[in-house]
Amino acid sequence: MLIKIALVILFLIVTAFGVLYLQIFVLGKKRHKLAFDEEYEKERAKSYPPPFPNGWFSLGASDMVKKGQVVETTVLGQKLAVFRGEDGKVGVLDVYCPHLNANLAYGKVKGNNLVCPFHAWEFNTDGTCEHIPYCDKVPQGAAVKKWIVDENWGIIMVWYHANNELPTWNTEGHYTEIPQLKFHCRTSEVLRIHLQDFNENGADHAHFAYVHDLLTIPFANRWVTVKHQLDLQYGEGDKKNLAWFTDQADLHWRKSGKKIERAGGKAEVTFFGPGFLVFKFYTEIGDMTLVKTFTPIAQLKVRMDDYVYAPKGTFGLSIKYLLGEATTQFHDDIAIWERKKFAQKPLLVKGDGPIMKMRNWYSQFYSEPTSMGVENKMVAITENETSEVLKTSEVFA
Numbered sequence: 200m201l202i203k204i205a206l207v208i209l210f211l212i213v214t215a216f217g218v219l220y221l222q223i224f225v226l227g228k229k230r231h232k233l234a235f236d237e238e239y240e241k242e243r244a245k246s247y248p249p250p251f252p253n254g255w256f257s258l259g260a261s262d263m264v265k266k267g268q269v270v271e272t273t274v275l276g277q278k279l280a281v282f283r284g285e286d287g288k289v290g291v292l293d294v295y296c297p298h299l300n301a302n303l304a305y306g307k308v309k310g311n312n313l314v315c316p317f318h319a320w321e322f323n324t325d326g327t328c329e330h331i332p333y334c335d336k337v338p339q340g341a342a343v344k345k346w347i348v349d350e351n352w353g354i355i356m357v358w359y360h361a362n363n364e365l366p367t368w369n370t371e372g373h374y375t376e377i378p379q380l381k382f383h384c385r386t387s388e389v390l391r392i393h394l395q396d397f398n399e400n401g402a403d404h405a406h407f408a409y410v411h412d413l414l415t416i417p418f419a420n421r422w423v424t425v426k427h428q429l430d431l432q433y434g435e436g437d438k439k440n441l442a443w444f445t446d447q448a449d450l451h452w453r454k455s456g457k458k459i460e461r462a463g464g465k466a467e468v469t470f471f472g473p474g475f476l477v478f479k480f481y482t483e484i485g486d487m488t489l490v491k492t493f494t495p496i497a498q499l500k501v502r503m504d505d506y507v508y509a510p511k512g513t514f515g516l517s518i519k520y521l522l523g524e525a526t527t528q529f530h531d532d533i534a535i536w537e538r539k540k541f542a543q544k545p546l547l548v549k550g551d552g553p554i555m556k557m558r559n560w561y562s563q564f565y566s567e568p569t570s571m572g573v574e575n576k577m578v579a580i581t582e583n584e585t586s587e588v589l590k591t592s593e594v595f596a
Contacts (some may be wrong), residue, residue: 227587240391244498246540247393251275251359252564254440254472255369257504258355260385264289269313271304272531274494274502275359279346280304285543290324291346291357303343324348326538352377352490353506356475361566368440373469374477380488380508384519386526387504394473394493394501398561400532401444401468404429404552410531423450423459431553433560442470442560473564478525485517486510489525 256274258281264270269282271294278294280303290313294304301317308314311330312321321330326345328337341426347358350414351370359368400406407427427448434441449463464482471477478489490506509518 228464243540246543247499248395248541248565249361250393250495250498251361252394252473252561253360253364253566254564255349255358255366255476256474256494258291258357258494259504260506261350261353261355267302267308269306269308271302273496274357276495276497278304279357280300280313281308281355282308282313286310286311289348289350289355290323290326291348292322292324292326293344293354293537295335296320296322296342297343298339317482353382354490354492368437368472370475373471374488374490375415377488377490377508379511381513383509383515384509384522385504385506389496389501390501390503390533390537391434391499392501392533393499393541393543394495395558395561396536396539397493397532398470398473399554399557401429402431402552402554402557405550410535423452426451426458429552431557433556439563440472442557444468446471466592467595473561480521480525482517482521485513485521487513487518487521488523 222417235328258272258274258279263272263283263490264283266283266285266287269280270283272279276438280292280294281289282292283289284310288311290311292303292313294302296303296315296317298315298318298320301315303313303315303322306316309321313324314321319332320341321329322343323329325346326343328341328343331341347366348357349356349371350367356370360366364415427446430445432443433439434443444466445468446466447463448465451457451458452459461483464480467479467481469477474492474493478487479489480487480489486509490505490508492504496502496505500572507518507522545554
C-alpha cells in the first residue's frame, strides 16, 4: 500500500515538474506569428521613418563564414556576398559582378580574393578587380561596391549610412569580458517591425503595467507582484551613440506588499546605436548576458538575433529560465509592434515616460532627423517629469 502511495506521489511530482517545464521553457518561448498582409504592410510602412537608419548592423555570427567560404545574405534591402580569405579577414561586397551581373556569392574564394563563377574575375576585399584570367589588362573602374566591416563579440558587422559617410563610432572596447563568458545558445527571428519601436519601448514606462503583467510560472501572479525602478540615460560627445536603460525589479507579496528578499533582479541595457544592444541580468539564481542585434532586411522586416552568455559554472536551467522569461515578455511587445503604426505626433500625457527624449536621441541616426517624428505634441509633461526615475508598482517585466 505504501509503495502505491509513494508511486502516486512520485507521479504527481513528475507531472507537476513536467507541466512547469513545458510552460516555462517551451510554451513561454513560442509566439503567435501574424499572417502577412502585403497591402496592409505597405500602408503601415508609410507612417514610419525610413527603414534603414545609419549605424552598424549584424550580418550574423562570425562562424557563418569560415576561411575559404562565401555566403549570400540579404540585409538593408540588398543582397551581399560575404567571404573570408585565407588570411582570416572578412570581405563584404555587393552580390552582383560589374561585368555581366553574375552572383558573386556562388563563386569561390581564391587566396584572399572572391572569384566570380561566370568568368573568374577576381575581387579583393576592397571590391577592386585584381585579375581577369583571359585578359592582360583590368579595365579602369572594374570594381564592385565594398562594405565597411568589423568583427566583435563573435559577430560580423557592416556599416550603413544613407549619405555614405564613414563610421564615427564602433563597439571596440565595450564588454571585453564576453570572450571569457560561456556561450549558451543563439536564436533568430524575423519580425514585422521598425527598429525605432523597439528603442522607444524602454522609454515608454507606462506600458509595463499593462503589457508585462504575467510571469511564465503558473499561478504565481495570484500571490506575487513586482515593483520596478526604471531609469534611462543618454550619452554625449563621443558617446552620443550610446544610451543606458536600467530596471531594478523587486518581488513583493501581493496581499501585504512586503518585499520578498533576494527574489528580484536587475537588468542593465546598453544601446549601441540602432542595431545593437547588450542586456546584463543580475539575479540570485544566476547572471546572464544577452547580446541582441536588429538587422533591417526590408521595410518593416527585421531579423533579431540573440547571443546568450553566462559566467562559467552557472546552472544551465537558471539560464533557460531567465531567457524564457525575457523571451516571453518580449513577445508580448512584438504582438503590439507588428500591429501598430508609427505616431508622428503622439498625444502624450504625464506618466508616459521620456519617450520624446528617446526619440530625440534616436533622430541622430537619420540623415534628416527633423522629418522623423521628433517634433511632436506633448500634453501635461514637463522636463523634470520626463527625466525622473519612474517607480511603478503592481507590474511585471
